[in-house]
Amino acid sequence: MIVDIPATTTRAVGKKLIELRESGGAVTIGRVLTLIVASRDGEQAETAIEAANEASREHPCRVIVLIRGDRSAESGLDAQIRVGGDAGASEVVVLRLHGELAEHEHSVVIPFLLPDTPIVVWWPNEAPKIPAQDPLGKLAIRRITDATKSPDPTSTIKSRLDSYSQGDSDLSWSRVTYWRGLLATALDQAPHEKVVDVTVSGLAEEPALDILAGWLAAKLEVPVHRRTGELKVELKRENSAISIVRPQTGKTATLSRTGQPDAEVALARRETRECLAEELRRLDTDEIYELALKGLSKVSYE
Known part of the structure; x- marks a missing residue:
C-alpha cells in the first residue's frame, strides 16, 4: 500500500501513520531500529529505498527517506507512506523537503523516530564531509556512507580517516x-x-x-x-x-x-542491499574498518 500526502505537515503524516497502524496496515512491534536514508539525489532515491526494503527483511525497521527537493521553491513538505508489500518488512516514510525546509531535515525527521530503538543514518550517494558532525549524524549510533557513489571515489575513501568517528562505516568496506x-x-x-x-x-x-x-x-x-x-x-x-x-x-x-x-x-560483486544488511547486523564500532583506513596511507599507487 502506498499513500501519498502532498503539501502536508509532520503532524499530519504522524496521524496517518497511526491510522494505518490501527487499521492493521502497519505495526511497529518487532521493529529493531530506525533507518534514515538521506538521499541528496531524488532520482536515485528509489534505488536506495529498494535496497533498504530488502535489508529490512533481515532487520525489520522503520525507514525514513529524506529527499531534498527544489531549493528555490517555497518551503514545504510532500510525504508518502509505504506499508505491506511495498515496504518489505518495514514501514517506509518518504519525506520530500522543498525550499528552506531542506536545510532542516534533522528537525523534520525527529517526530518519526521509533522510541527506544537504535538510529542508523545511511547516505546512499553524496555524504557530508564529517558524518558524525552532521545534524543527522548526531542522531545516530551508526553512520553509513558509500564512497563508490561519490564524484571522486578514491579521494573520498582516503578522506574517511580524517573524518572518522566511532560508528562510521562505508559500503565499499562491506563489498570486499x-x-x-x-x-x-x-x-x-x-x-x-x-x-x-x-x-x-x-x-x-x-x-x-x-x-x-x-x-x-x-x-x-x-x-x-x-x-x-x-x-x-x-x-x-x-x-x-x-x-x-x-x-x-x-x-x-x-x-x-x-x-x-x-x-x-x-565471488560475484555484492549488491548494495547485501552490504547494507551486513552493516545493520552490527551496530558497534568496526575497529577493523578503522584499521584499514589507517593502512591506506601505506599503499603505493602506480
Whole structure:
C-alpha cells in the first residue's frame, strides 16, 4: 500500500501513520531500529529505498527517506507512506523537503523516530564531509556512507580517516567482505611463509579495492601496490604466491596457489542491499574498518 500526502505537515503524516497502524496496515512491534536514508539525489532515491526494503527483511525497521527537493521553491513538505508489500518488512516514510525546509531535515525527521530503538543514518550517494558532525549524524549510533557513489571515489575513501568517528562505516568496506575472508583462509594454509609483497589491481575508481589494499597493508605490514588493470589480488611470499583473479563483471573467481591446482570460487560483486544488511547486523564500532583506513596511507599507487 502506498499513500501519498502532498503539501502536508509532520503532524499530519504522524496521524496517518497511526491510522494505518490501527487499521492493521502497519505495526511497529518487532521493529529493531530506525533507518534514515538521506538521499541528496531524488532520482536515485528509489534505488536506495529498494535496497533498504530488502535489508529490512533481515532487520525489520522503520525507514525514513529524506529527499531534498527544489531549493528555490517555497518551503514545504510532500510525504508518502509505504506499508505491506511495498515496504518489505518495514514501514517506509518518504519525506520530500522543498525550499528552506531542506536545510532542516534533522528537525523534520525527529517526530518519526521509533522510541527506544537504535538510529542508523545511511547516505546512499553524496555524504557530508564529517558524518558524525552532521545534524543527522548526531542522531545516530551508526553512520553509513558509500564512497563508490561519490564524484571522486578514491579521494573520498582516503578522506574517511580524517573524518572518522566511532560508528562510521562505508559500503565499499562491506563489498570486499568475501574477498577478505577468502584471502585470510588462503593465508592460513601451508606453506606458512611470510608475505613479502602485495598487489591489488582493478578499476581506478573502485574504492572497495582501495580499502582492501589498506587492510592488507595494515595487517601484513609489507609493501602494497594499488594498480589499474585486471581485477586481481596477488600476495607474494619468498617461494610461493597466492592470487585471486576475477573478470570485472564476472561472478566466479580463480584462486591460484603455488604447487596446488587452481580453484574456482563464487565471488560475484555484492549488491548494495547485501552490504547494507551486513552493516545493520552490527551496530558497534568496526575497529577493523578503522584499521584499514589507517593502512591506506601505506599503499603505493602506480
